[in-house]
Amino acid sequence: MSAVIALPRLMRIGAGASGELASTLAAFGLKRPLIVSDRYLVSVGHVDRLVADLQSAGITGTRVFSDTVPDPTVASIEAGVAFANEADHDCVVGFGGGSPLDSAKAIAVLSRFGGRMRDYMVPHVQDAPGLPVIAIPTTAGTGSEATRFTIITDETTSEKMLCVGLAYLPLAALVDYELTLTMPRRLTADTGIDSLTHAIEAYVSKRANPFSDGMALQAMRAIAPNLRVVDREPDNRPAREAMMLGATQAGIAFSNASVALVHGMSRPIGAYFHVPHGLSNAMLLPTVTAYSAPGALKRYAQCAVAMGVAGEDEGDQSAVARLLDELRALNADLDVPTPAKYGIGREAWDKVLDSMAEQALASGSPGNNPLVPSAEEIKALYNQAYA
Numbered sequence: 559m560s561a562v563i564a565l566p567r568l569m570r571i572g573a574g575a576s577g578e579l580a581s582t583l584a585a586f587g588l589k590r591p592l593i594v595s596d597r598y599l600v601s602v603g604h605v606d607r608l609v610a611d612l613q614s615a616g617i618t619g620t621r622v623f624s625d626t627v628p629d630p631t632v633a634s635i636e637a638g639v640a641f642a643n644e645a646d647h648d649c650v651v652g653f654g655g656g657s658p659l660d661s662a663k664a665i666a667v668l669s670r671f672g673g674r675m676r677d678y679m680v681p682h683v684q685d686a687p688g689l690p691v692i693a694i695p696t697t698a699g700t701g702s703e704a705t706r707f708t709i710i711t712d713e714t715t716s717e718k719m720l721c722v723g724l725a726y727l728p729l730a731a732l733v734d735y736e737l738t739l740t741m742p743r744r745l746t747a748d749t750g751i752d753s754l755t756h757a758i759e760a761y762v763s764k765r766a767n768p769f770s771d772g773m774a775l776q777a778m779r780a781i782a783p784n785l786r787v788v789d790r791e792p793d794n795r796p797a798r799e800a801m802m803l804g805a806t807q808a809g810i811a812f813s814n815a816s817v818a819l820v821h822g823m824s825r826p827i828g829a830y831f832h833v834p835h836g837l838s839n840a841m842l843l844p845t846v847t848a849y850s851a852p853g854a855l856k857r858y859a860q861c862a863v864a865m866g867v868a869g870e871d872e873g874d875q876s877a878v879a880r881l882l883d884e885l886r887a888l889n890a891d892l893d894v895p896t897p898a899k900y901g902i903g904r905e906a907w908d909k910v911l912d913s914m915a916e917q918a919l920a921s922g923s924p925g926n927n928p929l930v931p932s933a934e935e936i937k938a939l940y941n942q943a944y945a
């Protein structure tokens with residue numbers, strides 16, 4: 559059986575890559591960009607710098623939409639589409655963390671094809687291209703710069719809608735770790751664990767393939783030894799560089815395999831309780847890994863080796879035990895709370911437990927897990943992670 563591999567057509571990776579937007583647009587003959595970003599990046603002057611760079615390269619028709627929101631909502635995307643359609647843009651530049659990048663992708667598709675966001679959620683597959691997207695991530699990271707996915711929240715039903723297809727895969731990605739040097743501690747930890755989760759889930763996924771495996775293992779090797787370093791030493795450049803590269807490689811890995819049960823269960827927690835995406839993954843990762851490990855013991859053991867917590871010739875069972883120890887220790891070291899400690903009340907949790915399990919299953923992600931749980935088992939896992 560063959561694997562379908564899709565990648566951005568161009569990636570610039572390394573210090574200063576984000577300064578190459580004008581030449582990247584020129585390489586593809588693009589002249590009228592819409593920049594999709596957020597208010598924070600406007601307030602610190604990063605967006606102005608991007609626009610000034612373009613201006614000095616003779617690209618003058620740039621417009622900026624900065625009203626994206628964390629966990630982008632349907633309303634925020636509709637506002638972006640209306641703004642995009644006020645002018646004749648020929649591309650969308652997503653600039654920011656996962657939320658601006660995911661917003662840029664959705665705006666790029668809806669501004670060309672119209673319709674409602676819900677029409678585009680799985681099982682729909684949107685391969686026909688909208689406006690081309692150039693992604694400039696500022697976190698390490700969701701990997702969105704290299705994936706064929708976007709996730710938009712339906713705020714009327716509290717559902718995170720997964721949208722897939724080649725239309726969401728950026729044409730180009732400018733991956734510049736220098737943009738992450740000023741990331742706050744919590745964001746650094748949460749997005750870093752998200753990346754690690756992408757790599758692990760891609761590697762144990764039923765849809766893993768030799769190409770995604772290579773990317774996933776490299777990502778784990780880059781991320782695992784550096785997560786605590788960037789937490790303690792935010793301006794450690796080699797560690798930031800490794801995390802950024804690892805995040806992009808992990809994005810490539812899961813875009814060409816899949817994520818699995820952690821992400822399937824994490825999205826409803828984010829949608830109902832507004833827990834940042836990486837943090838809700840982290841809350842679930844040790845529990846879900848312990849549940850899933852018997853379904854792919856060797857694969858999880860290889861994750862432990864790639865992460866540097868088990869030896870090459872260690873038995874699988876022992877390596878997986880070390881992996882679980884490490885995931886729990888990471889959560890402790892990075893101050894990841896349980897849902898209860900995060901402040902989610904027992905009553906509120908119980909009230910949506912059925913819906914969370916339903917939404918997790920409906921996303922399709924649990925179907926790629928080494929062990930596929932029933933709704934009852936998913937609820938039990940939620941409760942195990944809760945306390």
Ligand SMILES: [Fe+2]
Binds near residue numbers: 756821
């Ligand atoms: Fe993720």
